[in-house]
Amino acid sequence: MTFELTILGSSSAVPTSKRNLTAHVLNVHERFFLVDCGEGTQIQIRKNKIRFGKIDHIFISHLHGDHIFGLFGLISTFNLLNRDKDLHIYTHPELENILSRHLEYFERSISFKIIYHHLNPKLSELIFEDNKVKVETIPLKHRIPTCGFKFTEKPHLRNLRKNVVQDYKIPISKIQDIKEGGDFIINNGDVVLNDKLTLPPYKSRSYAYCTDTAYSEKIIPIIKNVDLLFHETTFAKNMKRQAKLTYHSTSEDAAKIAKKANVGKLIVGHFSARYKDVSQIISEARDLFPNTYSAEDGEKHIVELTR
């Protein structure tokens, strides 16, 4: 039961020789969600050995080039590989026009259907849900309409204790009911309470993606207690003015949000290309929120199961 984030790109605006443009892949129980798609994303997907066919949902935070210019090539590759499954893109509505015009010129025909889900960046809403995970938007504060995304695992069932199935001769037909909290009646009519049969369920794991954004306390109730928060840190704290001007965040901003939202772990990235070394940014963030890590291309962040 995987819950694993792979960073594909961690640079802002322009790539560097070490950092590609923004894209993350979240693997929740072998469902792969692509979040943003900067230039080079398909190359990073290959390098990180993620199978193209596993990606059915792409979440686009906003329509700045450094978050979407990889879509053209990725869709072209899906087409060349004769993809036939639907592709869902969650995005500002304008992307539908841009991609449609683009595909009309560049692809003679397209082997799969693209289903666009238009986002409303003004409120937090549920935009995807299946039996394992749900995705909600996070309204962010940027120069253009921008959404973050929160991925939350659906509640786990209780776990059967060791050997109880044999010990009480529980038929398969009863197992789901017990995992959902039910007691079990044995042949002589005695009731075995659920507590004796099961352990508490694992906690639902969660990941929030917040970029691009200026410091905004409005997001705190939405991302409260997430296990993993990615918050952009385009600048170090001495560039507060520049951050404000461009609607980006500093190391301090990201760490303050992480602290106030009581998250488990903070990953910062979307670094300005001016930083060859981001250790200063990380250390500034850690001063306020010690469990901070820098986003590094190709690195994975796993959220383990806990009760």
Next chain:
Amino acid sequence: MTFELTILGSSSAVPTSKRNLTAHVLNVHERFFLVDCGEGTQIQIRKNKIRFGKIDHIFISHLHGDHIFGLFGLISTFNLLNRDKDLHIYTHPELENILSRHLEYFERSISFKIIYHHLNPKLSELIFEDNKVKVETIPLKHRIPTCGFKFTEKPHLRNLRKNVVQDYKIPISKIQDIKEGGDFIINNGDVVLNDKLTLPPYKSRSYAYCTDTAYSEKIIPIIKNVDLLFHETTFAKNMKRQAKLTYHSTSEDAAKIAKKANVGKLIVGHFSARYKDVSQIISEARDLFPNTYSAEDGEKHIVELTR
């Protein structure tokens, strides 16, 4: 007096974990010419430590996505870096419409001028010339209008022999004349013949870029005797049928062209992503044309000065 080709990408259609999409940079005396611009080109430019500011001319062979999807990000980066020099793009006319629409949406303003030079893919014509180099088109045979490009160094002047300036007390004002083949009259009226003063000039160096294309002998007179030929080899020779069908070339096709055109060195690339190992392709080409090398991302091919 550099004449150096850098391969930025060598895969066709889709990138692999080791091969980026097509782009070459030719450095002729510190003028940097970019040829094609597949997705990820700006990242490869950075990795190969080529300065963005040195690139003033971009040559686009044809409007398939794997040759141009890097333009969006590259132009965006030029803009973010506040480029002010003109950028010249040599291309099929339709790219002007595509890029104009694109820039209108994605760039609020653009800090430099883009000058489009429309290509006629039906004939070979001179499309660029300065005091060091000229560029001519090569009509290729592909599914859509496609041009190759031949870069030729302008003729070198003769080289002064060692110590002649001191020995004959040649004034600076006479040097250009002597390098152009003139004799020198010394104070007593005696004539020193040019042969005594100079060595023959270095040969002009040349590079031809031919992709994407089916086998076409029509290009032979245009690329005759070039020092460096890049010819696509999307397929190994056992895929002749597939090559014909898609208007691409095999190892054998490329080598035959190189041989018939009597080129100095053949570089093959634009490999189908099906080939994890291209050694078979190289060995097939070498059977016909021994001086063949595979295009490898980040590798350089230098043409040395010879007389």
